[in-house]
Amino acid sequence: xxxxxxxxxxxxxxxxxxxxxxxxxxxxxxxxxxxxxxxxxxxxxxxxxxxxxxxxxxxxxxxxxxxxxxxxxxxxxxxxxxxxxxxxxxxxxxxxxxxxxxxxxxxxxxxxxxxxxxxxxxxxxxxxxxxxxxxxxxxxxxxxxxxxxxxxxxxxxxxxxxxxxxxxxxxxxxxxxxxxxxxxxxxxxxxxxxxxxxxxxxxxxxxxxxxxxxxxxxxxxxxxxxxxxxxxxxxxxxxxxxxxxxxxxxxxxxxxxxxxxxxxxxxxxxxxxxxxxxxxxxxxxxxxxxxxxxxxxxxxxxxxxxxxxxxxxxxxxxxxxxxxxxxxxxxxxxxxxxxxxxxxxxxxxxxxxxxxxxxxxxxxxxxxxxxxxxxxxxxxxxxxxxxxxxxxxxxxxxxxxxxxxxxxxxxxxxxxxxxxxxxxxxxxxxxxxxxxxxxxxxxxxxxxxxxxxxxxxxxxxxxxxxxxxxxxxxxxxxxxxxxxxxxxxxxxxxxxxxxxxxxxxxxxxxxx
Numbered sequence: 001x002x003x004x005x006x007x008x009x010x011x012x013x014x015x016x017x018x019x020x021x022x023x024x025x026x027x028x029x030x031x032x033x034x035x036x037x038x039x040x041x042x043x044x045x046x047x048x049x050x051x052x053x054x055x056x057x058x059x060x061x062x063x064x065x066x067x068x069x070x071x072x073x074x075x076x077x078x079x080x081x082x083x084x085x086x087x088x089x090x091x092x093x094x095x096x097x098x099x100x101x102x103x104x105x106x107x108x109x110x111x112x113x114x115x116x117x118x119x120x121x122x123x124x125x126x127x128x129x130x131x132x133x134x135x136x137x138x139x140x141x142x143x144x145x146x147x148x149x150x151x152x153x154x155x156x157x158x159x160x161x162x163x164x165x166x167x168x169x170x171x172x173x174x175x176x177x178x179x180x181x182x183x184x185x186x187x188x189x190x191x192x193x194x195x196x197x198x199x200x201x202x203x204x205x206x207x208x209x210x211x212x213x214x215x216x217x218x219x220x221x222x223x224x225x226x227x228x229x230x231x232x233x234x235x236x237x238x239x240x241x242x243x244x245x246x247x248x249x250x251x252x253x254x255x256x257x258x259x260x261x262x263x264x265x266x267x268x269x270x271x272x273x274x275x276x277x278x279x280x281x282x283x284x285x286x287x288x289x290x291x292x293x294x295x296x297x298x299x300x301x302x303x304x305x306x307x308x309x310x311x312x313x314x315x316x317x318x319x320x321x322x323x324x325x326x327x328x329x330x331x332x333x334x335x336x337x338x339x340x341x342x343x344x345x346x347x348x349x350x351x352x353x354x355x356x357x358x359x360x361x362x363x364x365x366x367x368x369x370x371x372x373x374x375x376x377x378x379x380x381x382x383x384x385x386x387x388x389x390x391x392x393x394x395x396x397x398x399x400x401x402x403x404x405x406x407x408x409x410x411x412x413x414x415x416x417x418x419x420x421x422x423x424x425x426x427x428x429x430x431x432x433x434x435x436x437x438x439x440x441x442x443x444x445x446x447x448x449x450x451x452x453x454x455x456x457x458x459x460x461x462x463x464x465x466x467x468x469x470x471x472x473x474x475x476x477x478x479x480x481x482x483x484x485x486x487x488x489x490x491x492x493x494x495x496x497x498x499x500x501x502x503x504x505x506x507x508x509x510x511x512x
Contacts, residue, residue: 040326040327040329042464043325043326043464043483044329044332044464044465045332045463045464045466046388046463046510046512047096047335047361047388047461047463047511047512048315048332048333048334048335048463048466049071049090049092049098049332049333050329050331050332050333051073051075051100051329051330051331052329053077053080053328053329054075054076054077054078054079054080054329054330055075055076055079055080055082055083055322055329055330056073056074056075056329056330056331056332057073057082057297057314057316057321057331058074058115058183058234058296058297058314059072059073059297059298059299059312059313059314059333060072060073060074060087060115060116060117060140061087061116061117061118061138061140062117062118062299062300062301062302063117063118063119063120063136063161063301063303064301064303064304064305065120065134065136065160065303066133066160067093068091068092068160068161069093069095070089070090070091070118070136070161071090071091071092071098071312071333072088072090072118072138073087073088073089073090073314073333074086074087074088074114074115075087075103077103080322080327080328080329080330081322081330082322084107084112084145085112085113085114085143086103086104086105086106086107086112086113087103087105087113087138087140088100088104089103089104089161091161094357094360095335095355095357095360096357096358096361096512097360101162104138104161104164105138105140105155105164105166108142108166110142110144110151110153110170110171111142111143111144111145111149112145113140113141113142113143114140114141114142114143114150114182114183115140115141115182115183115234115235115297116138116139116140116141116152116183116184116185117138117139117184117185117186117187117299118136118137118138118139118161118302119136119137119139119186119187119188119195119213119302120134120135120136120302121134121135121136121137121156122134125195125211125212126154126156126212126213127212128156128158128167130158131158131159133158133159133160135156135157135158136156136157136161137154137155137156137213138154138155138156138164139152139153139184139186139197140153140154140155140184141153141182141183141184142170142171148179149176150178150180150182151170151171151173151174151175151181152171152172152173152174152184152197152199152216153166153170154167154170154172154213154214167214169214172213172214172215172216173197173208175206178201178202178206179202180200180201180202180234181199181200181201181206182234183199183200183234183235183236184197184198184199185197185198185199185236185237185238185299186213187238187239187302189209191275191276192209192275192276194209194210194211194276195209195210195211195212195213196208196209196238196276197209197216198236198237198238198252200232200235200254201221201233202232202233203223203231203232203233203256204221204222204223204233205221205222205233205236205252205254205279206220206221207220207221207222207277207279209276209277219277219278220277220278222252222270222279222280222281223254226281226283227254227268227270227286228256228266228268229256229259230256230258230259231256231257231258231259232256233254233255234254234255234256234257234297235253235254235255235297235298235299236252236253236254236255236299237251237252237298237299237300238250238251238252238253238274238279239251239300239309241271241309241339241341241350242340242341243341243342243343244340244342247341249271249272249273249348250271250272250273250274250279251269251270251271251309251339251341251350252269252270252271252272252279252281253268253289253298253299254267254268254269254270255267255268255296255297255298256268257296257318258318258319260288260293260296260317261288261291261446262291262292262293262444262445263293263317263319263439264293264317264318264319264439265293265296265297265316265317265318265319266288266290266293266295266296267288267289267290267295267296267297267298267313268286268287268288268289269287269288269289269350270283270287271283271287271341271348271350283348287349288446289350289352289477290313290352290477290478290479291425291444291445291446291476291477291478292427292444292468292469292477292478292479292480293317293319293439293444293479293480293481294315294316294317294466294479294480294481295313295314295315295334295477295479296313296314296316296317296318297313298311298312298313298314298334299311300339308338308355309338309339309340310336310337310339310355311336311337311338311339311352312333312334312335312337313333313334313479314331314333314334315331315332315333315334315466315479315481316331316481317439317481319436319437319439320436320439323437324434324436324481324483325434325483326465332465334466334468334479335354335358335361335461335463335468336355336357337352337353337354337355337474337477338352338353338354339352340352340474344451345449349475351473351474351475352470352474353470353474354461354468354470354474358390358461360511361390361510361511361512362390362508362510362511363508363509363510363511364508364509365506365507365508366378366381366383366389366507366508366509367381367505367506367507368504368505368506368507369502369504369505372500372501372502372503373500373502374495374498374499374501374502375492375493375494375495375498375502376393376491376492376493376502376505377490377491377493378490378491378492378507379489379490380489380490381489381490381491382489383507383509384407384488384489384491385487385488385489386487386509387462387463387464387465387487388462388463388464388509388510388512389462389507389508389509390459390460390461390462390507390508390510391458391459391491391505391506391507391508392457392458392459392460392505393405393458393493393503393504393505393506394455394457394502394503394504394505395418395455395456395458395493395495395502395503396454396455396500396501396502396503397418397420397450397455397456397501398454398455399497399499399501400420400495400496400499400501401419401420401421401496402417402419402420402421402495402496403417403418403456403493403494403495403496404416404417404492404493404494404495405417405458405492405493406490406491406492406493406494407462407488407490408431408432408488408490409484409486409488409489409490412431412432412433412484412485412486412488413431413432413488413490414427414429414432414467414482414488415427415428415431416428416458418448420450420454423447423449423450424445424446424447424448425445425446425447425448425471425476425478426443426444426445427443427467427469427480428442428443428444429442429443429444429480430442430443432482432483432484433482433483433484433485434482434483434484434485436481444478446476448471448475450472451472455503456471456472457471457473458470458471459473463510465481465482465483466479466480466481466482467479467480467482491507493505
């Protein structure tokens with residue numbers, strides 16, 4: 001264990017002086033940009049996907065085919081703010097290393113290309129097949145920029161997603177009664193032998209079915225009087241999900257903006273039954289997939305080879321997404337996660353875990369404690385300073401009530417704290433450097449009751465400008481952006497009493 005070294009330098013003195021002159025409430029001013037002491041690529045993540053340049057938001061059309069994970073995304077190739085939407089495109093074989101490909105879908109006479117999904121049409125129900133490959137069929141929203149009218153259209157690829165042809169009879173689904181009518185997620189329903197589309201409409205979800213992906217029949221709607229309705233509903237996803245015993249239920253994901261659990265954007269979910277036409281749920285409370293502010297519009301991969309519910313989200317929040325201090329590019333995706341159904345203390349929830357592919361991102365170990373200790377400190381560490389590491393620790397709350405993890409430097413930090421008495425986990429980034437918009441003071445809270453063991457396992461993936469924190473194998477998740485104005489080189493874990501409580505800790509650097 002190393003002792004804290006107080007580092008006094010001209011750089012830190014200057015930073016402190018600059019902090020005292022900054023306007024905390026105004027992220028649109030240039031003052032914050034001038035405080036940044038490191039450049040765009042020092043904030044760019046290394047194991048999360050970010051675009052080569054310009055603007056990115058929602059993940060779209062995630063599909064696996066012939067050894068490749070495809071990630072399409074909402075993209076403005078002409079500016080680092082939201083604009084006419086295209087579908088950007090990237091591929092990966094390991095979920096860690098991504099190759100960006102040319103833009104897949106461009107705006108046309110029907111409008112901009114909003115969110116949607118892709119299916120592998122293995123039986124050629126659409127009739128789009130022309131060669132030896134199964135056609136990949138994209139179902140997406142056309143948005144008229146003059147009227148904001150939103151309709152659903154098709155495009156297809158017969159060369160493993162490298163080139164795309166739009167269907168000549170687009171749009172295939174029009175609904176003039178809905179103000180917002182977008183983000184179709186489509187999947188094959190085996191029992192009814194039909195394609196099912198779930199689509200967002202205002203603050204409800206509509207269900208359609210089709211035998212050929214071209215002709216759609218309305219079936220059902222869901223959402224009135226259930227869940228959170230603080231904003232528009234977007235980017236739905238519906239899939240079967242299993243528990244550890246192989247039992248199945250259905251999960252419906254619905255992103256909402258605003259109205260998230262800690263302000264701005266967020267993703268809620270519903271567990272229930274689906275018969276191919278109607279989704280029902282007896283859930284009587286709002287459940288959130290992530291309690292951080294920076295996981296939005298996420299959906300799962302289609303045709304995933306291991307039948308995992310493999311999820312990825314946009315790592316930002318509409319409250320400040322267009323103002324964060326990166327300029328050549330804007331935003332990144334979460335690291336992919338696997339979703340599981342769990343029953344915790346009589347409550348059914350979705351737990352999120354990092355996938356096995358994380359092993360390709362994790363490199364050498366920089367710290368390990370196997371014996372219980374009353375605190376932990378790693379000071380002036382080069383890996384921490386680089387902002388690329390993976391931490392696993394187990395904290396024993398049998399003899400303590402509060403514990404705190406702080407990652408920072410002498411002038412700023414991110415603080416995580418768990419209070420066993422109140423059952424509350426807090427993450428405070430209000431003194432992390434860059435001033436985000438005043439989103440609840442940038443203190444994120446989630447309620448979490450410890451299991452009977454009174455132990456809290458924390459897994460934390462830190463990648464330059466992001467932190468993804470998983471409590472007890474993802475029973476709660478907090479995803480947040482941070483933009484330090486100077487490197488964070490210290491990490492400390494302390495409790496309210498000098499009693500051994502750090503049961504174990506491992507910290508690895510990231511391999512890239």
